[in-house]
Amino acid sequence: MKVQCELCPKSCIIEPGQRGDCRVRINIDGVLRTVVYGYPCSIHVDPIEKKPLFHFLPSTNILSFATAGCNLHCKNCQNWEISQANPEDVPAIFYPPQRLIELTQNNRCLSLAYTYTEPIIFYEYTIDTAKLARQVNIRNVLVTAGYVNKEPWKELLKYVDAANIDLKAITDDFYRQVCSATLKPVQQALILAKASGILVEVTNLIIPTLNDNPDHIRQLARWVKANLGSETPLHFSRFFPRYKMRNLPATSLQTLDMAREIAISEGLHYVYIGNIQSKEGQNTYCPGCNILLIERIGYGYTIQRNQLKDGCCPKCGTEIYGVWK
Amino acid sequence: MTRRKFIQKLLSTAAAIITGTWALAKKANPRKFVRAVKLDKYPGPLTTLRNISKQSKWSG
Numbered sequence: 002m003k004v005q006c007e008l009c010p011k012s013c014i015i016e017p018g019q020r021g022d023c024r025v026r027i028n029i030d031g032v033l034r035t036v037v038y039g040y041p042c043s044i045h046v047d048p049i050e051k052k053p054l055f056h057f058l059p060s061t062n063i064l065s066f067a068t069a070g071c072n073l074h075c076k077n078c079q080n081w082e083i084s085q086a087n088p089e090d091v092p093a094i095f096y097p098p099q100r101l102i103e104l105t106q107n108n109r110c111l112s113l114a115y116t117y118t119e120p121i122i123f124y125e126y127t128i129d130t131a132k133l134a135r136q137v138n139i140r141n142v143l144v145t146a147g148y149v150n151k152e153p154w155k156e157l158l159k160y161v162d163a164a165n166i167d168l169k170a171i172t173d174d175f176y177r178q179v180c181s182a183t184l185k186p187v188q189q190a191l192i193l194a195k196a197s198g199i200l201v202e203v204t205n206l207i208i209p210t211l212n213d214n215p216d217h218i219r220q221l222a223r224w225v226k227a228n229l230g231s232e233t234p235l236h237f238s239r240f241f242p243r244y245k246m247r248n249l250p251a252t253s254l255q256t257l258d259m260a261r262e263i264a265i266s267e268g269l270h271y272v273y274i275g276n277i278q279s280k281e282g283q284n285t286y287c288p289g290c291n292i293l294l295i296e297r298i299g300y301g302y303t304i305q306r307n308q309l310k311d312g313c314c315p316k317c318g319t320e321i322y323g324v325w326k
Numbered sequence: 327m328t329r330r331k332f333i334q335k336l337l338s339t340a341a342a343i344i345t346g347t348w349a350l351a352k353k354a355n356p357r358k359f360v361r362a363v364k365l366d367k368y369p370g371p372l373t374t375l376r377n378i379s380k381q382s383k384w385s386g
Contacts, residue, residue, distance in 0.1 A: 003356035014356050026362050033357075038364035044375065045382035052386060065382060069370070079385035092373040108378070116386040125361055144386045153360050165386075276385075 002031035008124055009072045009149050010186040022181075023122040024087050025070035037068035038126045040093035041101075042083050043117055046108050050302045052144050053236050053275050055285065056323030057163040057200050058112060059295065060304045063142060064105040067117030068093065068126065073146050074181045075169070077208055081244040084118040098130040105139050112162070116144035124153060131160035140324075147190035148182050154190055155197070163200035163324065165236075166191050170205070170212040171221040179211060188228070195229045200324050202234040204275075207252045207260055209240065215263060222264035222272075231268050231288075232322035237261055239276035254279065271322070275301060289319030 006013045006021050013021035015028040025037045044066040049058055052065075069091040071084035078084055083091055096104070105113050113134050120127045120143050131141040140162040147166040149157075168191065170176060173184040195201045203225055207213050225233055237260040239252045257274040261282055264272040274282035283301035285294045294314060296306040308315050312325040327335075 002352065005356040005358045006362070007358050007360045008362075027365070029365070031357060033359035033362040034365045035362035036365050036369050038362075040368040040370075040372075043382060043384060044378050045384075046379050047381055051381070064378075065386075067384070083384070088368065088370045090370060092371045093368050094373055094375050095368070096375075104378075114386075117382065117384040125364060150360070 004028045004031060004033045006033055007150060008153050009121060010183065011072060021072075023070045023072040023119070025068065025122055035123065035125055036088050037070060037093070037123050039095060039097040040068060040088070041066040041096050042069050042091045042093045043067050044094065044096065044104070046110060047114070048302045049112065049114075049142075050297065050304070052114060052116060052142065052165050053204065053238075053273070053301065054142065054163060054165055054200075054202055055236075055273060055295070055297070055301070056202060056234050056271065056321070057142070058140070058324060058326070059307060061112065062108065062110050063112045063114045064101070064108055064110040065114040065116045066096075066101065067115070067120075068123045069118065070122045071119040072122050072148055072182075073119065076179050076245040077206070077240060078244045079241065080117055085244070098126070098133050101130050102133050102137060102139065105134070106137065110139070112140035112142050114142040114144060116142075119148075120145055121149045124157070128157055128160060131157070135160055146180075146182070147187045147194070149186065149190055151189065151193065154193055158194060158197040158199060161194075161199050163202075164194055165202045165204055166194060167204050167206070168221060168225070171217050171224060172212075175212055179208075188224070192228050195233065200322075201229060202236065203229070204236045204238055205260075206238040206240050207256060208246070209249050209252055209256065211249075213252070213256050213260070215259065218260045218263050219267060222267040222269055225264075226268050231270050233269070234271040234273065234322070235264055235269055236273045236275050237264070239274070241276070252277075257282065273301065285321070287314040287317060287319055287321070289314055290317040292316050294321065
């Protein structure tokens with residue numbers, strides 16, 4: 002008997018013995034089963050700024066993990082070796098939720114990131130781990146493309162503290178042609194996440210010739226401001242030629258600076274550039290008096306100076322959006 | 327044909343139609359799931375935990 006997976010907007014109808022588009026949800030005897038529950042293919046302790054999250058527990062380490070598979074198929078995927086692979090081809094480690102929690106505690110991490118591939122496709126593993134994490138005061142962070150249906154997303158958000166959600170472009174054409182997805186569900190997921198009260202940061206990876214049009218960048222910044230608020234941090238990230246998109250050059254610093262300037266001119270308070278070293282694009286400035294509040298160096302993963310006082314600007318007292326401790 | 331035989335035939339025909347329609351409807355309308363049930367066996371190779379304190383090479 003066929004089954005239909007209603008986790009993400011793809012709504013895959015799966016024949017017996019076959020899998021959904023994400024490669025990890027399989028129809029066995031008329032029952033939908035997940036083959037990656039408890040089997041991460043990657044576990045690392047990363048600086049939280051790497052996610053990137055610049056407004057959530059700065060300078061702390063976060064235990065980060067992923068399973069194989071993804072429900073998007075971005076031609077530019079940076080992690081395609083694990084996201085676009087069948088679990089059969091990716092070695093995994095047996096780590097059920099309780100062991101992940103213990104590992105997080107043993108490594109003195111305050112939070113746990115469901116990242117690298119797509120936490121939505123290992124939904125059951127994500128939600129069970131997140132529930133356990135909550136019980137021992139470990140914070141849950143999602144790094145996701147946000148391509149998920151409304152009901153399961155709302156259920157998951159109950160256990161999430163922060164998320165970095167990709168807004169890969171502001172046109173549906175881009176989502177269809179580059180990611181084999183659609184724009185609207187992502188926008189809906191962003192709005193729901195913000196409305197749920199969790200900390201939300203947004204990432205837009207800029208690919209030369211595909212989504213670097215200044216008008217589109219302006220539209221994207223306007224959409225973020227109008228729907229998520231001017232306080233929502235926006236990260237413009239550098240593209241590198243990878244996977245099926247090796248014919249394009251890496252994004253230039255000038256393009257990223259241009260995007261940042263546009264977004265700031267549209268009224269966003271915290272706009273960053275990532276995957277590249279930059280003089281100002283990784284720092285946090287006060288939206289009230291414009292003084293430098295947090296200075297980051299390298300790729301932005303290391304904090305050189307943090308002047309925040311109880312989450313506020315020490316000079317003018319403006320409250321800075323974020324979870325600072 | 328006696329009345330009893332006629333009713334028997336009518337009932338068996340009706341049952342066959344209902345069963346066939348049910349089977350077709352079942353095939354056409356898949357069972358819907360949001361949550362998947364975990365499969366105990368991973369289909370790929372298993373490995374052991376390596377040095378996790380080394381920063382990941384993956385994006386995110």
